[in-house]
Amino acid sequence: MRAVKSRVWIEEDGQVFLGYGRVELLKNIEKTQSISAAAKAMNMSYKKAWSLINSMNTLSDTPLVITNTGGKSGGGTVLTAYGKSMIAEFEKLNTACETFLDEKYEDLKEA
Known part of the structure; x- marks a missing residue:
């Protein structure tokens, strides 16, 4: 079965801000x-x-990830509320693009 595939990413000032791999890292x-x-x-x-x-943090006005250095209670990394919202936004955009391409491909096959 043939299918159309694409990659979507978001840029900020010509630099990659968010893409599939970065979203997977955030997750x-x-x-x-x-x-x-x-x-x-x-x-x-x-x-x-x-x-x-x-x-990602440098390109954003609001950090997506906050790191805590080690110590008595240990370190750790936290995804911020903004980071979580960017994951959701990216996934929504990616799904919309896939749906659009699938629909257009079906239209072309019918033509």
């Missing part, structure tokens, strides 16, 4: 509350994960 951070564990779940280096998080 894993929410699940694990750890950059290291989130990166490991994606077979990604910690350095790469940190770079992506730093990029």
Whole structure:
């Protein structure tokens, strides 16, 4: 069965702000509350994960992720309410794009 596929991302000032991989990273951070564990779940280096998080936070007026350094109670990473809303917004946009492309492909097949 043939299908149309595409990749969607959001840019800020010509730089990638949010895309499929970054959203997956954010979801894993929410699940694990750890950059290291989130990166490991994606077979990604910690350095790469940190770079992506730093990029998203820098491009945004509001942080998507907040890190807490270690100490007596240990460190951890928290996805902010804004980070959660950006996941939802991206997924809504991605679904709308997939639906649009599927409909257009069906129209072309019928023509």
